[in-house]
Amino acid sequence: MGTPQSANLRVLLKLSGGFFAGEGGNGFGFEGIKERAKWVIDAAEGRELALVIGGGNLLRGFEASSFGVDRPTADGAGMLATVMNALVFQSLLESLGRDTRVMTAIDMQQIAEPFIRRRAIRHLEKGRIVILAGGTGNPYFTTDSAAALRAAELNCSSLIKATSVKGVYTADPKKNPESRLLERVSPRDFLMNDYRVMDASAVSLCRENGIPILVFKLDGPDTLKRAMAGENVGTVIA
Numbered sequence: 001m002g003t004p005q006s007a008n009l010r011v012l013l014k015l016s017g018g019f020f021a022g023e024g025g026n027g028f029g030f031e032g033i034k035e036r037a038k039w040v041i042d043a044a045e046g047r048e049l050a051l052v053i054g055g056g057n058l059l060r061g062f063e064a065s066s067f068g069v070d071r072p073t074a075d076g077a078g079m080l081a082t083v084m085n086a087l088v089f090q091s092l093l094e095s096l097g098r099d100t101r102v103m104t105a106i107d108m109q110q111i112a113e114p115f116i117r118r119r120a121i122r123h124l125e126k127g128r129i130v131i132l133a134g135g136t137g138n139p140y141f142t143t144d145s146a147a148a149l150r151a152a153e154l155n156c157s158s159l160i161k162a163t164s165v166k167g168v169y170t171a172d173p174k175k176n177p178e179s180r181l182l183e184r185v186s187p188r189d190f191l192m193n194d195y196r197v198m199d200a201s202a203v204s205l206c207r208e209n210g211i212p213i214l215v216f217k218l219d220g221p222d223t224l225k226r227a228m229a230g231e232n233v234g235t236v237i238a
Contacts, residue, residue: 009047009048010047010049010050010124010155010156010157011047011048011049011050011157011158011159011160012049012050012051012052012147012154012158012159013040013049013050013160013162013228014052014054014143014144014159014160014161014162015052015053015054015162016054016056016143016162016163017053017054017057017058017060017082017085018056018057018164019033019036019054019057019218020085020088020089021056021057022057026057026058027057027058028057028088030088030092033088033089034092034095034096037089037092037093037096038221039220039221039224039225040093040129041096041097041098041129042221042225043221043224043225043227043228044098044129044228047228048125048127049124049129049130049228050120050129050131050132050150050151050154050156051089051129051130051132052132052133052143052146052147053082053085053086053089053131053133054085054143055078055081055082055083055084055085055143056081057081058081058084059074059077059081060078061074061075061078061079061139062074062075064077064078072139072140074139075135075138075141076139078135079105079106079133079135080106082133082134082135083102083104083111083133083134085133086112086132086133087102087111087112087133089131099126099128099129100128100129100130101123101128101129101130101131102131102133103115103116103120103123103131103132103133104132104133105132105133105135105136105137105146106134106137115134115137115150117153117154120132120153120154121154121155124154132146132150134146136149141201142199144161144198144199144201144202145205147159147161148201148202148203149205151206151211152205152206152211158211158212158213158230159206159212159214160214160228161198161213161214161215161216162216162218162224162227163197163216163218164218165215166181166217167181167182167197167215167217167234167235168181168182168185168195168215169181169182169195169197170182170193181235183232183235183236184232184235184236184237184238185235185236185237186237187203187204187206187207187238188207190237191204197235198213198215198237203237206237212237212238213236213237214227214232214233214235214237215234215235215237216233216234216235217234
C-alpha cells in the first residue's frame with residue numbers, strides 16, 4: 001500500500017458490529033467503544049476518514065432470515081442496526097472533540113443526513129469524520145459491499161477492513177492448523193480460491209476501481225495507526 005505522501009490522504013475504514021459489542025459479542029460495550037473511539041481519532045490525525053459501520057452486534061439480516069423472517073425485511077432491520085451503531089459512535093467521537101457527520105443510505109433526516117456523494121466529500125475536505133450507515137440501502141448486500149461502493153464513490157485511496165482475524169489465510173485457521181497467513185494476494189487469486197474474510201462482490205468492485213484493500217486484526221491503537229499509515233499489518237488485496 002505504501003506510505004502516505006499527502007496529509008489529505010482519504011481512507012475508508014470498515015468497522016464490523018463486533019467493534020461495538022459488549023460481553024458475549026452482542027449489544028453495546030460502551031467503555032470499549034469509547035476507548036476505540038480514541039484509537040480512531042488518533043489514527044485519523046492528518047487524514048480524511050470515512051467509516052462504514054456494521055450492525056452484527058445487534059442483528060444480522062441473514063441470521064434473522066434463517067428463522068423465517070423474509071430476507072428483504074431482515075436486511076432492512078440489519079441496516080437500522082448499523083444506524084444505531086453509527087449514532088452511538090458519533091456521540092462518543094464528538095465527546096472526545098472530533099467533528100463528525102452520520103450519513104445514511106436510508107432516508108431518516110430527523111437523526112442523520114442522507115448520503116449525498118458531493119456533500120460527503122465536502123465533509124471530508126473540512127476534516128470531519130464521515131460515518132456511513134445503512135449499508136447500500138438495499139437488501140442482499142452486506143456492509144463489505146457498502147464499504148467498497150463508498151470507497152469508490154468517495155475516491156478513497158484505500159479500503160481498510162478491521163476484523164477479528166489477522167488477515168487472509170489459505171484455509172480456516174480454526175479448522176486447519178497448517179493454514180498460512182498471506183501478506184499479499186491478488187483480487188483474482190482471492191476470488192478463485194474463494195477466500196471468505198471479505199465478500200467477493202466487494203473485492204471485485206475494488207479491483208475494478210483500483211482500490212487496494214487491507215484486512216487486519218484490530219487489536220490495539222498501534223495496529224490501527226499503522227494500518228491507517230499504509231503499513232501492511234495484515235493482508236493486502238491488490
